[in-house]
Amino acid sequence: MLNGVDDLMKLNIALIAHDKKKDEMVKMSIAYKEILKDHTLYATGTTGGRIVEATGLSVHRFKSGPLGGDQQIGAYVSDNKIDMIIFLRDPLTSQPHEPDISALLRLSDVYEIPLATNLGTAEMLLLGLDAGFLDWRPIAKKREIDPAADPLDDN
Ligand SMILES: O=C(CO)COP(=O)(O)O
Numbered sequence: 001m002l003n004g005v006d007d008l009m010k011l012n013i014a015l016i017a018h019d020k021k022k023d024e025m026v027k028m029s030i031a032y033k034e035i036l037k038d039h040t041l042y043a044t045g046t047t048g049g050r051i052v053e054a055t056g057l058s059v060h061r062f063k064s065g066p067l068g069g070d071q072q073i074g075a076y077v078s079d080n081k082i083d084m085i086i087f088l089r090d091p092l093t094s095q096p097h098e099p100d101i102s103a104l105l106r107l108s109d110v111y112e113i114p115l116a117t118n119l120g121t122a123e124m125l126l127l128g129l130d131a132g133f134l135d136w137r138p139i140a141k142k143r144e145i146d147p148a149a150d151p152l153d154d155n
């Protein structure tokens with residue numbers, strides 16, 4: 001539910017990391033805590049636990065990835081509830097739940113959700129978020145909730 005300007009500008013960010021990338025995710029969360037703290041954070045189970053433990057940030061945790069967490073985040077994407085995804089994937093280890101991972105990436109493209117799959121891009125997204133480059137997302141969200149409030153709507 002959106003309440004006022006502050007909530008409207010708060011984005012929903014999903015954070016996911018494969019096992020060999022979890023340390024990287026933790027370091028990134030610590031480094032960008034000041035940016036992340038102003039938004040609503042979601043994560044797959046184990047990744048979320050590591051972030052909470054390392055930063056004290058509040059994180060809504062879904063199931064672990066192999067147990068359906070990627071799919072749960074995908075469902076949120078299809079409901080327009082996720083504005084940005086940082087998914088630090090391990091490109092060198094095969095994952096038992098690869099179809100779930102592909103499905104999440106596919107849905108992110110379907111809904112044009114900004115998605116980083118490595119640390120380099122993740123940092124660009126976080127800095128872009130801080131600079132206001134994602135300010136269009138709340139407008140898109142608002143359009144979904146209240147078409148009459150859409151500033152681009154001529155009707
Ligand atoms: O497997 C994952 C993403 O595909 C991540 O899940 P966990 O955060 O539960 O380890």
